[in-house]
Amino acid sequence: MRLLKYEDNGELTIISFEDDAVPPYAILSHTWGADTEEVIFADFNTGHGKDKFGYRKIRFCGQQAHQDSLQYFWESAFRSSRWFKRGWTLQELLAPRTVEFFSEEWEKFGDKVSLQSLIRKITSIPHEALNGAPLSQFSVAERLRWKGDRETKPPAYSEGAASAFGRLMDEIHTQERCVQDVRHTDPRDDKRRIEETKGGLLADSYRWVLENTTFQHWQQSPHDQLLWVKGDPSKGKTMLLCGIIDELKCAIPRTALLSYFFCQATDLRINNATAVLRGLLYMLVSQQPSLVSHVRKRHDHAGKALFEGPNAWVALTEIFVDVLRDPSLRTTYLIIDALDECATDRTKLLEFVAQQSSTSDRVKWIVSSRNWPEIEAQLERAGHKVKLSLELNAKLVAAAVAVFIHRKVDQLAEEIHYKAVTRNAVLQHLTSNAHNTFLWVALVCQNLKATANRHVLKKLASFPPGLDALYKQMMDQMSKSDDAETCRSVLAAAAVLYRPVTCSELVALVEQLESVSDDVQEIVSLCGSFLTLSI
Template identity: 75%
Template sequence: MDEIRKLERCVQDIRHTDPREDKKRIEETKGGLLADSYRWVLDNATFQQWQQDQHGRLLWVKGDPGKGKTMLLCGIIDELHSLLPRTALLAYFFCQATDLRINSATAVLRGLLYMLVKQQPSLVLHVRKKYDHAGKTMFEDANAWVALTEIFVDVLQDPQLSTTYLVIDALDECVTDLPKLLRFVAKQSSVSSRVKWLVSSRNWPDVEEQLERAGHRVRLSLELNAKSVAAAVDIFIQQKVDQLAQEKQYKAEVRSSVLQYLTSNANGTFLWVALVCQDLTATPKWNVLKKLALFPPGLDSLYRRMMQQISESDGAEICQQVLAATAILYRPVTILELTALVESLEDFVEDLESMRGIIGLCGSFLTLREDTVYFVHQSAKEFIFTNASHEVFPHGIEAAHQAIFSRSLAILSRTLHRDMYYLEALGTPIDNVQPPEPDPLGASRYPCAYWIDHLYYSKPMSQANGFSDLQIAGVVEEFIREKYLYWLEGLSLCKCVEKGVVSIARLWSLVQMWDRDGLTQLVQDARRFVMYHKGAIESYPLQIYASALLFSPTNSLIRRLFQHEEPEGITIVPSMSSSWSACLQTLEGHSNIVRSVSFSHDSTRLVSASHDSTVKMWDTKSGASLQSLEGHSDYVNSVAFSHDSTRLASASNDGTVRVWDASTKACLQTLDGHSDSVNSVAFSHDSTRLVSASHDKTIKIWDASSRTSVSNRTYLRTYVGAESPIREARGCSYVRS
């Protein structure tokens, strides 16, 4: 029973979202799935080639915005469900750029993995290998992508894996780490004939470039199948018009006019039809024909018309401010968060129903799901920046960032204080913390994570909008002096301390440009404080007021400012130095001796080699572990970055040198010409050659230009330390040192 509970807990922790529920929600949001609007693809030669040919392992469905790619994949999924044998596996995932839960590469793999283990429970054993040691955090921390890719590869190579179909919709809406996801799909789709991949995206060159590297691939372009798509749109129009006619009680001639207009102007675009019908739903039937003529063909033209309607409405100003804020926010926000962030919405803090009405006025661009505000489609957000920027941002995008920054700091200054969740016990672990109801941080979660980002992109040095850098510097200094520790507590409770570390580094780079020495020193001290105590703060929120203060230097500005928060009753305090040591960060993660370290040449990453047989890569800003490279069978003695920072090399006691891709962690080359342990390795300045030194008394120079995933044993030259005659053999020169 204990083992069963562990398995169930593991599966529950994999689940970040259930793609089956996302599929149902998407279909309901778009008005339901019409079989006749997608069945054309089942007879398409390209689709049949992918489905029936064992060599057709990757199908890429591509098309412009609004062409119905998502609903097409929903239909294909339903057909596969009915056609595949019961032993086959089918997993899918729907990316949406406007939904933080489902817009990252890790979310994609997590969703697919959840569906696979639900269908074939034995696959969870591959997850348990890592999960039993790390728990749920392995799916959420900085190493999540590394852990998930390793697990996923093991799953796909499982000899008991049934025939498997993997479907990913809207790759272009994977906001975080899309290049990693594309490389992973391209590589893995070429590995096993038992696994077929189906993906969709817009016609993006970057997507095409990566997927072109996949073997056994086929493409299905919706633009090249325009007749089939247009016929499907006509069916969709028929269904939407019938629904409108029934709900609004149209007369026959009105119904006919609506049907004809939509059919003539849809131009094979589902989204255009859906937006027009949404507007007609709120239009009285006596005004339908007059209103109908105002909808121009084409998505951009329709968005322009919708924007004009907003501009002419009584709520024009407030709608534009809502659109401006929503467009520049870094994630979808709740109504409560939006109300706090937009000054003109202050009067609606206790009137969420009116807020829903305001979002409704922006209905052509925004939608509400469970009281969270989203764009109706990524193309709507893009239209605002490319075609309506002067209307939505009358004072410029920087001014909009300035407004969000100012509101964020006002919210935080008003709401942050010690022990916001009433934990009381200083040792309460974050995993045991449950937000009270109502959540004191309900309106502060977004400002906590992103106030510095909005300050940075408001470009304060420009002195635009009447704010000088000195005025802003004064506001920032006051906040740090009065609220810094409470902000760190908020970050811990929101589980985004790592984001805070990166943000405070960004703030430090900004304040150095201001002529304000006191603020520069304060932010530098604040940065050292959070970097030094990051581990304790993110695991135990209230340790900010205990160990973090007590174990900071006596002259730390933050310690002195918040001395009144130190725990009472402690008679013996640790003896601390007066100032911060030279140590900026302590990076922990290796399980044995660390033998070598190297910075990337852009200084953003650090790589380390250890006797635990692994190489680890670290983010130098946050101190987060980014990747763990496994493959050596003995101690790793040396590691080096190439000068272009795209590759790294490691030398091991197993007698080999390995060359790795610094982005994907894939091993590109294994160089095994030494007869004893390899102690040192370095790249040439042009990154085309690699040199290694070994216990076998030789130095070898290797060709490092190859980027293919093959074992490469060709070396250019060997220098022998002992007395030896000059020999030429197999393209290798042996020379006295």
């Protein structure tokens, strides 16, 4: 690549660089004047052109680049077009981080940030794109609309422009189908659903991890690529990872890739190793579309069947390894939550993570799980890893639970109109008996939400401390019901289900429900928090 340099003596020189050694540089993008007044490449070779009007523009660019601490620059001009009407404006507006606008008298009148609304009005390019959002976030159809009536030099295609454009669109549609077939679920939607189900993400309940020395070591170390977050059930691992994801979005460079997946044992879509790799891969190719070439090597022949059936895991692991080895892969963060809830092929997934987390210093991994020996044994094989134990950070977890308690009590007080004495009593009881367990707080608050204001204090005293004792109480209450036998049969059937079932399917599975099929929802509600009915 050739760049211009404005020397200290005022002379312009052309310097060549290899493609992998191009330094930062500025581009002078302007409209073409009269042919006789614009400086062309031959003028630099012969030393002529200094008396041309266009030379003033180039000299100004060199001086401005020097003021911006840049040694090199280039000039880009196109004949017979105005700046905001030519085709190359798109790349010159979107690609650079900074675009500054100057008048013909070299007076600066703004940049693409300060003039964003005006540029949006003129070009129809969304604010997000002007602010540097990855173009992969916008559909092909939307990006084509940005082209509008821009003028570009007609391409010299022997087949004709229309035919060439048709081939281009066919290729784009083929690639889009490939990405659609990779998608089994969108982890971004799963994250939002999980956060909403758990009552929303509280920043103060997870930010302790940002100051944690283990987390900071993993984040800053060039050698330790894998972070394993481990803890007992209901200690807030999933919401902790949701918070880490949000923080990484803000902290990492805009060119970096962030891909994640949330395993849930009760959801057939996201409880197996194949689904995990498909989810991670889908987010990667969505953010860096060039990576889809590794998928298409196989998908162009096999289609969607590539990701289904007994051979899907083999195909996906080979594709994923190719992606991780791609020289163009940008800095990448891969996050997998709840490895213990990967019900199918968990061992294969653990082996894959342990092996691949040590192969590239451009890829950082975070995984979370319960304190299961089998998971620890597999992850011990990873060459470069650190562990973050929630039990060893009990005081910080307790503070996070306290934040959660205050949030839930405030919500109850507002919805049920607690008096101050009632609110304080609820806050005190939850704080004293939660045992640093988010789920215990959530279950008690769920029960209190259905309790009349006048009965809250009496009801509060009935909740035992700790999750095990609370579960036992729920079972005892269910056993005293007139429908206890039916409830036990429903729970027994639910315990061995491979996937969630509809009410009609539950009736077919549980014989006792056949005579009370109209009351299935009521029976399910008698099972307490052990079952959830989605309507």
